[in-house]
Amino acid sequence: MAAADVPVELVQIFREETAEHLDGMDACLLAVEAGQASDQTTDALFRHAHSIKGGAGMVGLREAGAIANAIEDVLERARASGFLSPQLTEPLLRATDALRHAVAGEHGVALAVVQALAISASASAPPPQRAPPAANVTPTESGTPANGGAPLEGAPLEHQTVEPQHRAVEHRKAGGDAQKNDVTRFRSIRVAADSVDRVLDTVSETVLHHRRLEHMLDGAPCAADEAIEQEVDRGERLLNELQETVLELRMVPLSSITGPLPRAARDLAAAEGKQVDLEITGAETQLDRVLLDGMSEAINHLLRNAIAHGIEPPDVRERAGKPRRGSLELHAEPRGGQVAIEVRDDGGGVAPDALAEGVRRGSLVDVLAEAGFSTAEGVSEIAGRGVGLDAVKRQVESVGGSLAIDTEPGGGTSTTLLLPATLALLRVLVVKRGGQRFGLPLASVTEVIAVERVMVLGGRSSILVGEESLPLSDLAPVIGMVAPDLPELSRALVVEATNGRLAVACEEAIVEQEVVVQPLGRSLAGVSGYLGAAILGDGAVVLVLDPAYLVRRAPRASAAIRVGAAAALRARQAPKILVVDDQFTVRELQRSILRAAGYRVEVACDGREALDALGAKADFDIVVTDLQMPEMDGLALLGAIRADPDRSSLPVIVVTSRGSDEDRKRGAQAGADAYIVKDEFDQQALLEAVKRLVGAQ
């Protein structure tokens, strides 16, 4: 137990630091064991042990201090002789384990370890050399007597009590012993993670509050004062800056969790009678701390799996012409707004029957995640069956990430976790289906296209995206929603996750927004398909769709897509509109609005030209015409259309600057289906009228 008068925070800081020192020691010891140690390795080990000893003294953890002292003694002798025997790594590793326990507050762990160390140390004394006189040993390291006697009560602790405070800042620069730490140490502070979380929560709330404010200003009956708008804009810029800064505070490098991994890999491999080298690359890649906390377990599991099931025993490897030592790589890298973490082994790969099943079902991950399939013949103690992979998959998907497995029989397996870099705020595309709005993580949407060029084969729909044809599914059945058929001019979202790519159809894609995703909670734990829910700027709650679920689920849930009444056949050809107006600007404006909405458009300058066009091609679906035109005006054109038996039911929208009721009446009498006044012209009114009439055809 720590001394009663030592502040709890200080003990906590000591524990965190010690964990880092112990990881550092483990790494050094593994290097010694592998015969890759240098003089600096022993020095580094010594420094770690020395720091732990000093700190333990300060916070009153006497047992920890005693173990560190005994380690220091062994290392001191090694330094003196210039040789650290690989035989010492095992007892030293055991000593670091004991230190972990002692630092956690356990009692009675020190004595046995200290004695074992003393015995091993004398047994593996360097063959040729005598230990030089103690007095010559420590010219630089202050106050550490090299007396081999290993006193259980660390007497000389007073000398080092200042030391840990320097180390507190220094520890991140592993091995960095430069003087500059004295200058820079006040530039960094340790802050409780909870405080950062609270700041971030508040900032996120403030961003949302700001958005509500903007929304209210937009909806205000009178236009807001320009000065107010400027201030609101300024507020938004400041908030963005604040938000980015706080998000950066939460980012930590992957290396903050990889420290214990090399040691863990060694121990696991030893337990399995295998030899494994773990290489960690890209450990400086930054991730949200909250996310990383959750992923630590997942990464551990993947490593365990790779060692137990992937890497073969040394003899098997030799027969297969591979090096006896298996190689395992943990690699991280930023990928767009996401972070990819890959675990790759050069083992035997996934069993062929599982692979075949994966091809059949379209997802190897799903096959392996189900209990019963395993890459190893037997079920080992360490990794069990595929049960764990299922947990990894759920963990990754719960944060909006995805999981992919790539394997080559005999050549190894690679598992990739694709994670969002941060959890706090998610950019979503707000889409609409069945009148309900949903959010879809923007990072997963590569394209939004009009639903046309739909092909149906074997009851399944596909859509051409560029040169490629992608399976197309209606969002509604995929998430178990009952909704009317998709209207014409629906939108297709090209969604990409690690498990594949597909197009999902919905009524429209509305807007992009940054949201805070809240989990659905335990009461809705059984509902799948959503990352959570979020509140939009207008206060409405939307569900946030899980891209990986859509990709996985869509092929099973959807039959041929049904668009409007005449379905796919017509969707291939967008409706064709004839725009009639004598004014160039009006004509071109209408043409561009309608084309942007996905319609095919032709134009005519007056009624006469319009009739010619209608006569030449019979495939127009609707006419949009001006009233006042030279040669033949709109009313005359309307009359001619209604009088022609082939075209009498062709919808006609009249657009004019004459807004009087009298005109409206004349238009209606002549058979106009809709009447839009130019003075109040807005493109939405035009599009809605066209949509209504073409849909009603």
Added chain:
Amino acid sequence: MNGVKIRVRVGAEQYALPVEHVHEVVDLGELTPVPGAADSVLGLHNLNGEIVPAFDLARILRIEPDGHRSELDRSKIGQPRLLVTDCDGRRAALAVDEVIDVGPLAGTLQESESPHLLGSTVIDGSMVGVLAVDALFDSLASEDG
């Protein structure tokens, strides 16, 4: 039966919840439906920025349609409400057709066979079921789509 209870009407039946479980009573308002969820899930409610799932108490208690009610009664004189309810760190909103009153329950509690009830009592000639909130919450989680 000790403690203050909120007495509610669900269809033609009456139930009571211990008031310490009820965080807030709010209007039904706009709920965002959750496709794929169980029938008892009415949707998601925005409670001052916190998203709370809302459940139809009638469906959880499996009150039959012949209790004069097939779905949540929004048209009648009674005010449909959401009881924002807490239990073991979980929060859910329970939709009821009307809040009748808040106060101590008269009468003695009689045992009930329903797993959702602590028991029942008789007030003004009507049976009132006293809800076991923890059991109720357990059945929320187990009812998935």
